[in-house]
Each structure stands twice: as structure tokens, then as C-alpha cells.
Amino acid sequence: MQPQKKPIPVKYFYMGMLITAAFIASVFVFLWQKESNEEKLLKEKGIVTTAWITSLYSSKVSKKSNPNYFMEVMFFHDTSSNKNASTTEAEISVNTGDSIVAEMAKNVAQLHAPLGKLETQRIVIPTYEIYKRYRINDTVKIVFLNENPSIIRLVTK
Known part of the structure; x- marks a missing residue:
């Protein structure tokens, strides 16, 4: 007879889901921040x-x-x-041809x-x-x- 495996407590499942959601949210924030920095640079320069x-x-x-x-x-x-671009401009009077x-x-x-x-x-x-x-x-x-x-x-x- 094999020993039965203990089920994983529900609190660990919820903790794993919470960590995954936090990781995904941080990736989105990072990408959004990068995009907004580029937009700011484009507006300025x-x-x-x-x-x-x-x-x-x-x-x-x-x-x-x-x-x-x-x-x-x-x-x-x-x-x-x-x-x-360097242009050679001769100083010429407007009155001359x-x-x-x-x-x-x-x-x-x-x-x-x-x-x-x-x-x-x-x-x-x-x-x-x-x-x-x-x-x-x-x-x-x-x-x-x-x-x-x-x-x-x-x-x-």
C-alpha cells in the first residue's frame, strides 16, 4: 500500500496566483513606463x-x-x-547686377x-x-x- 500524497493547502495556491499576478502587473508597468518615456523624449527633442x-x-x-x-x-x-551646410555667400550689394x-x-x-x-x-x-x-x-x-x-x-x- 502506497502512502497517499497530501493535497497542497489552498493558501499556497492563492499565494502562487497572487505572486504571478504581481509579476505580470510589474511587466506591464515597466513597458508602459518605457513607452511614456519615449513619448516624452519625442515631444521634447x-x-x-x-x-x-x-x-x-x-x-x-x-x-x-x-x-x-x-x-x-x-x-x-x-x-x-x-x-x-556651409554655403559661400558673397557679400554683394542689392543694387548691383x-x-x-x-x-x-x-x-x-x-x-x-x-x-x-x-x-x-x-x-x-x-x-x-x-x-x-x-x-x-x-x-x-x-x-x-x-x-x-x-x-x-x-x-x-
Whole structure:
């Protein structure tokens, strides 16, 4: 005859459930706090620019789950190079005929200024209604951090 196993007391079951719930809640708080820190950084230091949609796709974790929607965008992330581009401006009197030539030279120098590093990033789209508004090769407004271009959000109206 084998000795019977003692059942686990109910208090241990409830304690285990409580610890599991506390762990899950702490993970959600951590992720929410990280997201809110990124939003705060984007509001303070974010750069708004135009990006081009290179791909749109959705994925599902399982057959029963709702799909997640994504877009990949391309943009130039070092926009500070446009501000610091050195243009040789000749000091020419407005009264001379050379002012038109000097203005043209200034515009050509701005055209040759570097655009920055081309970056490709993925953006999560929260709903299908927003997802279906876009097509590949559309331009969208985004906000990103120049120090870390992987922190990026779609600017919605």
C-alpha cells in the first residue's frame, strides 16, 4: 500500500496566483513606463520629417489572435547636416547686377548639401482603419529622435 500524497493547502495556491499576478502587473508597468518615456523624449527633442512607405504588412501570433499591422518607412535621419551646410555667400550689394548670380550660387550650394543618412525603420500601426489609409510609396509625416532613429512614431492628424 502506497502512502497517499497530501493535497497542497489552498493558501499556497492563492499565494502562487497572487505572486504571478504581481509579476505580470510589474511587466506591464515597466513597458508602459518605457513607452511614456519615449513619448516624452519625442515631444521634447523629436524631429518631424517626411518619410516614404516602403512596405505594409500584418502578422499574427496565432490563428485566433488579432493581427498586428506594420509599415516600413525610409527617411533621412541626420537632418542637422542641412542646417550646418556651409554655403559661400558673397557679400554683394542689392543694387548691383551680380546679386542675381549670387542668389543662384547660394541655391545651388543648398541643393548640393548632404541630406543625411538614409534610415529604414518599422512603425507599429495601432488599428486596421489607420493601416488601410496607406499605400506603398505614399509619404507620411513621422517624428523621430536624431540620436536614436529607432525611436519613431507616425504623426497622425
